[in-house]
Amino acid sequence: MKESHSADQLPxxxxxxxxxxxxxxxxxxxxxxxxxxxCLSVRSGEVFGFLGPNxxxxxxxxxxxxxFVNATGGDAFLFGTNVREPIARQRIGYLPELTYYYKFLTxxxxxxxxxxxxxxxxxxxxxxxxxVLKLVELEGARKRPIKTYSKGMQQRVGLxxxxxxxxxxLILDEPTSGLDPIGRMKxxxxxxxxxxxGKTVFFSSHELGEVETVCDRVAILHQGELKVEGRVCELAHxxxxxxxxxxxxxxxxxxxxxxxxSESDLKRDQFGPSFQHSTIPSLHSVP
Amino acid sequence: MKNIFAVSSIVIKELYRRKDFYVLFILTxxxxxxxxxxxxxxxxxxIRYLKEICLLLVWIAxxxxxxxxxxxxxxxxxxxxxxxPLLAKPLTRTELLLGKFLGCxxxxxxxxxxxxxxxxxxxxxxxxxWPVVNYLQAGTLHWVMxxxxxxxxxLGSLVFAAxxxxxxxxxxxxxxxxIMGRHLNKVALHLxxxxxxxxxxxxxxxxxxxxxxxxxxxxxxxxxxxWQVCGLATxxxxxxxxxxxxxxxxxxxxxxxx
Numbered sequence: 001m002k003e004s005h006s007a008d009q010l011p012x013x014x015x016x017x018x019x020x021x022x023x024x025x026x027x028x029x030x031x032x033x034x035x036x037x038x039c040l041s042v043r044s045g046e047v048f049g050f051l052g053p054n055x056x057x058x059x060x061x062x063x064x065x066x067x068f069v070n071a072t073g074g075d076a077f078l079f080g081t082n083v084r085e086p087i088a089r090q091r092i093g094y095l096p097e098l099t100y101y102y103k104f105l106t107x108x109x110x111x112x113x114x115x116x117x118x119x120x121x122x123x124x125x126x127x128x129x130x131x132v133l134k135l136v137e138l139e140g141a142r143k144r145p146i147k148t149y150s151k152g153m154q155q156r157v158g159l160x161x162x163x164x165x166x167x168x169x170l171i172l173d174e175p176t177s178g179l180d181p182i183g184r185m186k187x188x189x190x191x192x193x194x195x196x197x198g199k200t201v202f203f204s205s206h207e208l209g210e211v212e213t214v215c216d217r218v219a220i221l222h223q224g225e226l227k228v229e230g231r232v233c234e235l236a237h238x239x240x241x242x243x244x245x246x247x248x249x250x251x252x253x254x255x256x257x258x259x260x261x262s263e264s265d266l267k268r269d270q271f272g273p274s275f276q277h278s279t280i281p282s283l284h285s286v287p
Numbered sequence: 288m289k290n291i292f293a294v295s296s297i298v299i300k301e302l303y304r305r306k307d308f309y310v311l312f313i314l315t316x317x318x319x320x321x322x323x324x325x326x327x328x329x330x331x332x333x334i335r336y337l338k339e340i341c342l343l344l345v346w347i348a349x350x351x352x353x354x355x356x357x358x359x360x361x362x363x364x365x366x367x368x369x370x371x372p373l374l375a376k377p378l379t380r381t382e383l384l385l386g387k388f389l390g391c392x393x394x395x396x397x398x399x400x401x402x403x404x405x406x407x408x409x410x411x412x413x414x415x416x417w418p419v420v421n422y423l424q425a426g427t428l429h430w431v432m433x434x435x436x437x438x439x440x441x442l443g444s445l446v447f448a449a450x451x452x453x454x455x456x457x458x459x460x461x462x463x464x465x466i467m468g469r470h471l472n473k474v475a476l477h478l479x480x481x482x483x484x485x486x487x488x489x490x491x492x493x494x495x496x497x498x499x500x501x502x503x504x505x506x507x508x509x510x511x512x513x514w515q516v517c518g519l520a521t522x523x524x525x526x527x528x529x530x531x532x533x534x535x536x537x538x539x540x541x542x543x544x545x
Contacts, residue, residue, distance in 0.1 A: 022543075066375045068544040086377050094375035100367040102297065104304040116293040117376045161372055171375075 010080055012169050012200045013042040013065065019073035020060050020224075034060040036224040037074070042202055042217075044168075047195045049211040049232075050204040052221035053251050058204040059097075061221070062173055065202075066094055078169065090118070093162030097174040100154065103147035107138055107157050110146065111164050118165040125164075132160040136190060152183030159190055170194060172203035176210065188214060208244045218243065220250045227251075290378050294386025295393060302356055302394040311348040312401060318344060319409055334413045335506055341409060342502045345402040346429070350461055353395040353433045357440040358454040360387045361539075370544060381536045388441055388532060395433045399426055410505075420511045425501035428517060431524040432499035436461050438531035439494075445538045461496060469497045494527040 018038040021031045035057040042048045052058050063069040064076050067083050081088040101110055108129060115125040133139050136156040141149065146157060155175065162170055175191070176184040184207070191201055191214050205211050211218060212232055219229040227250045228235065232243060239246050302308055319341045326333060361384075364370040373383065403426045411417050440457040447453040468490075475486035498520055503509065 063544070066371070068371065068374060086379055089375055090377050092375065094372055096368050096371040096375075099369060099372060101369060102301070102367075104301055105297070109300070113293055113297055114372075114376060117290055117373075117378050119289060158372070165376075 010044075011041040011077075012044050012046075012079060013040065013048075013202060014077040014080075015040040015061070015065075015074070016076070017074035018061065018064060018071050018076055020057070020064060020069060021072045034224050035064070035071075035221075038221075038224075038226050040219060040226065040229070042200060044200055045195075045198050046216045047191065047201040047214050048203070049215035049218035050202060050221070051206075051208070051211060051218055051247060052204075055223075056221040056251075057224040058221055059173060060224075062171055062202075062204065065171060066092075090165075091168045093165060093167035093170045095155075095158045095162040095170070095172045095175055097177050099158055101146050101157060101161070104145060106145055107133065107142045107149075107160065110157065111160060114161045114164050120165065128164055128166060132163045135163065135193065136160045137186065152179050152186065155179055155183065155187060156190075159187065163194075167199070169200045169202065172201065174205055175203060176205065176207055184210065208247055212243045220247060222251045290382040291386040291389055294378075294383055295390030298356070298360065298387060298390025299394045299397070302352075302397070307355060308352055308398050311352060312398070312405075315341075315344045315348050315402065316405060319405075323409060323413065334410065337413070338406075338410050338506045339502070341406055342505065345399075345406060346465075346500075346502070349395065349399055349402065349429065349433060350436065350458060352398050353391065353437050354440050354454050354457050354461070356394060357387070357391045357437045358444050358450040358457065360391065360441070361444045362450045362453075365544075374544070380539045384441065384532065384535055384539055388438060388528075391437045391441070392430075392434050395437065396430050399430050399433070416508070418505070418508060418511075421501070421505050421508075424511050424517055425505050428499040428501055428520055431521050432496050435494050435496070435524050435527045435531070438528040438535070442531045442535040442538065445535055445542060464493055465496045465500065468493060468495050494524070499524065 015038050018035055018040075019033070020035040021033050023031050038057070038061060040061075050058050050061070060069060064071050065078060065083055067086065067089060070084070076083045078088040079091060105113070111129045111132070112125060115128065120128065129142075130139075133142050136159050138153060138156055138160065141153060146154065149157065155178075159172075159175070162172070172191070176187050179187065188210050191203070194201055195214065201214075215232055217229070217231050218235070220227045228246065230238075235246060236242060239249070241249070319337070322337055322340060361370075364373065374380065403422055407417070407419075407422050436457065439460070440453065443453040443457050444450065447456065471486055471490040471493075475483045475490060478486060501512075504512065
């Protein structure tokens with residue numbers, strides 16, 4: 001599937017020079033630049049991992065794509081339509097991080113509600129509901145109120161709602177966050193199945209192992225800037241390390257803690273930029 | 288319109304699956320039944336007092352239900368993060384707000400129906416007289432007034448951070464207008480400028496909820512009012528509700544979601 005994309009395919013997600021600035025209200029602090037000149041493109045059928053430490057700008061970028069936040073600069077497009085148009089969201093499914101769905105509803109009622117918003121006819125809604133509940137393995141609990149669900153089940157009902165409109169693009173914000181290993185495995189399996197069905201999946205995660213397993217391409221964001229983008233295998237080959245090592249390198253994390261880094265910075269200041277302290281691990285020696 | 292109805296259906300489901308309404312309804316029923324079972328001083332006119340107290344309880348309960356249900360809608364969507372998957376669908380913020388308003392208003396209408404049916408049965412069983420038109424007018428105008436309160440509370444839920452503070456403020460404003468609203472112009476007459484001007488401005492700016500209070504009509508078995516007057520009162524309420532809703536939509540559209 002990875003090799004089947006042609007270069008001239010219209011990107012499902014296209015982000016051009018995106019910048020987002022937040023105003024820090026009530027303080028004299030300057031505005032916070034959450035995303036800086038981000039350019040990104042995700043093609044149809046790809047599973048794209050969007051990585052970065054907390055506060056890197058991943059969720060902000062997703063919020064722009066979903067129309068929750070207006071960009072201060074640049075543009076973003078879904079299926080060629082500007083994200084400012086509500087119609088751009090007709091073909092997407094979105095799973096936010098840690099959502100507590102309406103406790104007083106059952107999974108069936110929740111899915112019917114979302115299907116109604118998409119304008120899906122009743123018969124089609126029932127058919128899709130059966131399919132997605134089977135996919136997320138919640139058939140047995142479909143008539144139970146959501147308040148009786150475990151965290152993993154809630155996350156899976158979230159996936160079900162994201163899939164009810166049979167979307168061409170899925171945007172998942174840390175889909176395995178807070179789940180136990182079995183829950184994670186199940187969500188990962190679902191993503192894998194969606195990938196096999198040819199869906200485009202754009203997801204952020206801190207679980208680098210699972211990103212490495214399911215993603216075709218990744219982008220690493222740090223302090224609002226895109227640091228690395230490419231195919232997982234190519235990046236691994238190019239940098240001679242796994243994704244976790246690359247990630248740590250990109251965000252400037254050294255095993256010797258920040259104290260060592262400060263020391264080395266001082267030495268650099270003292271002896272000039274050519275100074276290499278023996279305690280600073282080289283790019284290839286980061287564990 | 289389908290989106291607005293879809294959102295409102297969830298609000299109605301929430302109301303009848305939560306305990307708030309049942310608690311207030313059972314409490315009102317119990318208080319009224321206990322009072323109805325006692326014949327103080329063997330007075331035949333005691334039914335008037337019973338009706339008055341019962342209607343007061345209905346008014347308080349309806350305000351509490353309408354305000355608390357509305358005040359938690361948007362904050363709960365934010366807190367539980369259900370706002371995000373909802374707005375990630377082809378649903379605009381205006382549709383969401385209108386859906387919430389419609390849902391709260393219809394839910395309040397359903398609770399009012401239960402309260403007025405109980406009141407009618409209680410009063411009818413004692414008086415052997417069924418002024419259905421009076422009840423209909425009183426219930427309708429009561430419901431229309433709740434529309435303004437709900438729209439105001441919805442706006443408050445976008446302005447105030449905590450649902451509890453919003454609910455308290457809205458409850459104080461609504462009861463304040465009900466009790467004091469009609470007297471503000473008389474108080475203003477005796478004040479020097481600029482306080483007189485300020486009070487008159489408030490008098491003309493606030494929605495006069497007392498216009499919708501038909502309790503005396505029922506308590507004293509007065510004849511029904513003209514339907515044209517009901518129609519005008521409804522238009523008056525709709526205008527105020529529209530103003531509050533437009534303000535709420537403007538605030539919600541400007542507000543960052545995260």
